[in-house]
Amino acid sequence: MGNKWFIRPGEKGRLWNEFLNNKCIGIGWDGDESYSGYESLDDVKQSHGTNDANSIWYFYNDMSEGDVVIAVNGQNTVLGIGKITSNYLEPQHPENPGIEYLHTRLVHWLINEQITLSYNLANKTITPVNEEWKWEEIKNGYIQMNNKYKDIFAQLENGDKMDISQLVKYFISQLDSDELKNHRKEHIKSSEMVREKLTNQYSEALTEEEMLEILNDTDAAYGARYNIESIFANNGGFDNFKVDLITSLESTKPNENDINQALKSFNNMGIGFLSELLCLKEPNNFWIKNSVVDDFFSRMNIDIKGTLPYGSKGDQGEYYIAMKPHMSNILQNLKINGLKDATYMDVDLFLWWLKDIDVPNITTQNKSLLHNTLVHTKNVILYGPPGTGKTYAIQQFTKSFLKDQLSKPKSFEEMKIELLQDLKWYQVVALSIYLNGKNETVKVPDLKNHDIIKFYFEKIRGRERNFSQTLWGQLQSHSNPNSETVKTENKSSPTLFDKASSSEWYLLPEGIEYVENNLSEAIDLFTGNKQIYEEKDFGHYCTFITFHQSYGYEDFIEGLKPIVYEGDVSYKVGSGVFKDICERAKNDPENNYVLVIDEINRGNIAKIFGELITLIEDDKRSGKSNEISIKLPYSKTDFSVPSNLYIVGTMNTADRSIALLDIALRRRFTFLEMMPDYSIIDVEIDGVNIGSLLKELNGMLSALIDRDHQIGHSYFCEVVELEEEQAKNKLYFVWYNRVIPLLQEYFYNDWEQLKMVLGDFVVEKDNNSILEDRLVSKNYEIKNFENDWSGFSTALNKVYLGGELTGDIDTDY
Numbered sequence: 001m002g003n004k005w006f007i008r009p010g011e012k013g014r015l016w017n018e019f020l021n022n023k024c025i026g027i028g029w030d031g032d033e034s035y036s037g038y039e040s041l042d043d044v045k046q047s048h049g050t051n052d053a054n055s056i057w058y059f060y061n062d063m064s065e066g067d068v069v070i071a072v073n074g075q076n077t078v079l080g081i082g083k084i085t086s087n088y089l090e091p092q093h094p095e096n097p098g099i100e101y102l103h104t105r106l107v108h109w110l111i112n113e114q115i116t117l118s119y120n121l122a123n124k125t126i127t128p129v130n131e132e133w134k135w136e137e138i139k140n141g142y143i144q145m146n147n148k149y150k151d152i153f154a155q156l157e158n159g160d161k162m163d164i165s166q167l168v169k170y171f172i173s174q175l176d177s178d179e180l181k182n183h184r185k186e187h188i189k190s191s192e193m194v195r196e197k198l199t200n201q202y203s204e205a206l207t208e209e210e211m212l213e214i215l216n217d218t219d220a221a222y223g224a225r226y227n228i229e230s231i232f233a234n235n236g237g238f239d240n241f242k243v244d245l246i247t248s249l250e251s252t253k254p255n256e257n258d259i260n261q262a263l264k265s266f267n268n269m270g271i272g273f274l275s276e277l278l279c280l281k282e283p284n285n286f287w288i289k290n291s292v293v294d295d296f297f298s299r300m301n302i303d304i305k306g307t308l309p310y311g312s313k314g315d316q317g318e319y320y321i322a323m324k325p326h327m328s329n330i331l332q333n334l335k336i337n338g339l340k341d342a343t344y345m346d347v348d349l350f351l352w353w354l355k356d357i358d359v360p361n362i363t364t365q366n367k368s369l370l371h372n373t374l375v376h377t378k379n380v381i382l383y384g385p386p387g388t389g390k391t392y393a394i395q396q397f398t399k400s401f402l403k404d405q406l407s408k409p410k411s412f413e414e415m416k417i418e419l420l421q422d423l424k425w426y427q428v429v430a431l432s433i434y435l436n437g438k439n440e441t442v443k444v445p446d447l448k449n450h451d452i453i454k455f456y457f458e459k460i461r462g463r464e465r466n467f468s469q470t471l472w473g474q475l476q477s478h479s480n481p482n483s484e485t486v487k488t489e490n491k492s493s494p495t496l497f498d499k500a501s502s503s504e505w506y507l508l509p510e511g512i513e514y515v516e517n518n519l520s521e522a523i524d525l526f527t528g529n530k531q532i533y534e535e536k537d538f539g540h541y542c543t544f545i546t547f548h549q550s551y552g553y554e555d556f557i558e559g560l561k562p563i564v565y566e567g568d569v570s571y572k573v574g575s576g577v578f579k580d581i582c583e584r585a586k587n588d589p590e591n592n593y594v595l596v597i598d599e600i601n602r603g604n605i606a607k608i609f610g611e612l613i614t615l616i617e618d619d620k621r622s623g624k625s626n627e628i629s630i631k632l633p634y635s636k637t638d639f640s641v642p643s644n645l646y647i648v649g650t651m652n653t654a655d656r657s658i659a660l661l662d663i664a665l666r667r668r669f670t671f672l673e674m675m676p677d678y679s680i681i682d683v684e685i686d687g688v689n690i691g692s693l694l695k696e697l698n699g700m701l702s703a704l705i706d707r708d709h710q711i712g713h714s715y716f717c718e719v720v721e722l723e724e725e726q727a728k729n730k731l732y733f734v735w736y737n738r739v740i741p742l743l744q745e746y747f748y749n750d751w752e753q754l755k756m757v758l759g760d761f762v763v764e765k766d767n768n769s770i771l772e773d774r775l776v777s778k779n780y781e782i783k784n785f786e787n788d789w790s791g792f793s794t795a796l797n798k799v800y801l802g803g804e805l806t807g808d809i810d811t812d813y
Contacts, residue, residue: 007125007126022097023108044057187349190280287327378621381672444471457470541584
């Protein structure tokens with residue numbers, strides 16, 4: 001969702017009906033004079049008082065398509081809520097609805113009922129809604145009035161596609177990537193060079209080589225079809241060009257006349273070159289106009305020419321100035337969302353980044369919400385009815401979230417950690433002895449100082465001292481059973497070591513063989529025989545698990561696990577999936593790790609998390625202000641949750657409502673709702689509109705049960721991707737094998753309600769029984785339209801177009 005605005009429809013709300021009927025909002029200052037003449041808020045203040053000037057500037061410059069407007073009246077009355085659907089329409093614009101207030105924006109009004117607020121509203125025409133609690137009270141007030149507004153607010157807050165603010169948030173979350181970081185540094189460097197050398201003070205000293213370096217370093221140069229030196233020849237030679245360019249950059253202001261004049265001053269130097277140099281010179285006042293910007297406007301359905309005054313010439317300068325509201329909107333969004341020092345150079349960087357992004361893909365509400373939410377918290381649960389794409393959304397999110405770190409080659413340090421963290425202590429001891437001379441002997445004090453031993457105990461096991469006893473124990477327990485020098489009785493397999501009479505340890509022949517057969521990858525890495533620039537494994541950074549009723553602490557954290565060897569059973573402490581990924585994240589603080597818990601509500605949270613539920617809180621993690629570490633009950637080791645681990649869960653609300661969730665879990669996770677997206681399946685198959693069918697079906701389910709028991713769009717995604725004949729067969733399969741069984745579960749043994757939903761698909765059963773006359777209730781069955789597309793499609797159409805039994809269902813939800 002974009003920004004939110006309070007607006008007053010005239011004195012005492014007298015123009016509210018005019019706003020509502022004409023699907024717009026408007027203000028009246030300045031009569032029929034366009035606001036496009038204002039270049040800044042200060043310009044407006046020269047003609048109006050502060051409050052009026054702010055309202056004009058908000059309306060002309062700061063409001064954007066996708067923003068939410070809340071019509072208000074008096075001290076605390078909300079009249080209605082809508083979403084802005086157009087740019088600023090000046091009085092002469094052909095789409096202007098021509099209401100009493102001549103300056104307008106079009107609005108899709110979604111709510112036109114009144115509620116009363118507990119707080120007083122500012123007595124100004126337009127006010128931004130900066131406090132989230134004010135919006136929450138409005139939302140809760142309408143939902144309490146009528147539950148149907150819950151879906152409307154979900155539409156307002158999420159939408160089918162991201163608006164600019166959501167795209168910007170996602171862009172900012174990617175700014176740590178090497179590509180964007182380097183591109184931004186290049187912009188800053190180019191700007192510093194232009195501001196230093198393209199000045200009157202430096203003009204005489206400026207050389208042709210320096211000018212060529214500046215011009216060749218622009219993005220515009222990459223698209224040029226001619227040699228840059230030709231610009232000099234076409235503009236009176238280098239010396240004349242230098243003086244004219246510097247004069248133009250020093251004197252040009254961001255208005256139509258100055259831009260046109262600057263363009264006329266040069267040959268073979270279009271708006272792309274000039275606007276980029278102006279932006280590099282004054283990045284807070286000028287923006288860049290190039291093919292990337294044009295592509296952005298096209299993709300976002302922004303018609304710049306359509307915003308020009310009626311009858312205008314539409315020259316380059318006029319077009320450039322008409323871009324300002326959109327470019328300024330992006331700039332303000334960059335600043336609001338965390339890039340406080342943003343300039344129009346960052347707007348250009350954002351648009352260059354966006355050109356390679358699949359906008360329909362990244363602009364789905366769920367992926368953007370995840371990215372945005374995980375900036376603020378480490379624990380998120382996606383919840384909603386079955387089939388709304390929760391798991392798919394997380395899969396797409398994790399690929400994007402981990403993309404940068406996966407694209408980098410593994411470092412030696414990372415590969416060393418990956419190899420060693422999966423090894424047992426005795427394996428690391430054997431490997432260390434082997435690498436320091438497989439036929440050599442070593443004393444324990446020397447072995448203790450081997451690099452691999454120290455790294456393993458300190459980095460992997462988190463023990464910085466007092467591990468001599470562990471070394472002795474491992475050497476003794478895996479020593480030769482017939483050793484004359486090692487008298488320990490409890491010896492384990494495999495047999496690897498023995499001790500000489502001089503108290504020096506060595507690898508047995510079978511120990512050498514064991515290392516070479518089982519630890520060859522480690523040998524290659526540490527001896528330099530292995531190429532270390534291999535691709536990173538997605539599964540190393542992301543673990544996917546599913547909770548179920550029998551899932552427990554031992555599976556998740558740690559527990560005693562049986563080991564069978566030669567018929568004997570012994571037990572040892574084994575790590576669970578959560579402890580494993582925590583260890584990996586702790587040992588690799590430079591990278592992010594994700595634990596995905598599917599069906600998180602199916603598990604017994606208290607049983608699975610145990611005492612660790614507190615440790616996952618953001619401020620309780622390692623390195624945070626309130627860090628907590630506990631001693632695990634089985635291994636007796638200290639444990640904390642690293643800050644670079646993200647926990648993302650899914651929850652099916654048809655199984656259990658959020659209200660019934662363990663309160664400890666609810667308090668520690670942020671919940672994001674995912675509802676059916678009908679636009680994805682808005683396809684007609686031989687007379688059956690799949691999106692409309694599902695929407696109507698869900699309307700009835702919401703009315704008869706609740707909104708948590710709707711059916712998600714993913715049930716039909718395969719159907720809409722096929723050619724018509726295949727799609728018809730697939731629709732039949734999905735309807736009879738997935739949808740109807742789910743509905744039968746929802747309406748278990750309640751055939752009357754099931755018939756209200758499915759209409760002609762539920763028919764009365766012919767009993768043919770001697771008890772027929774004694775039966776009180778009717779018997780029903782599912783009618784099979786196999787090989788009867790006409791009957792099947794007719795029955796489906798009755799579900800969403802209305803029929804004898806379905807026409808009176810209230811689907812206003």
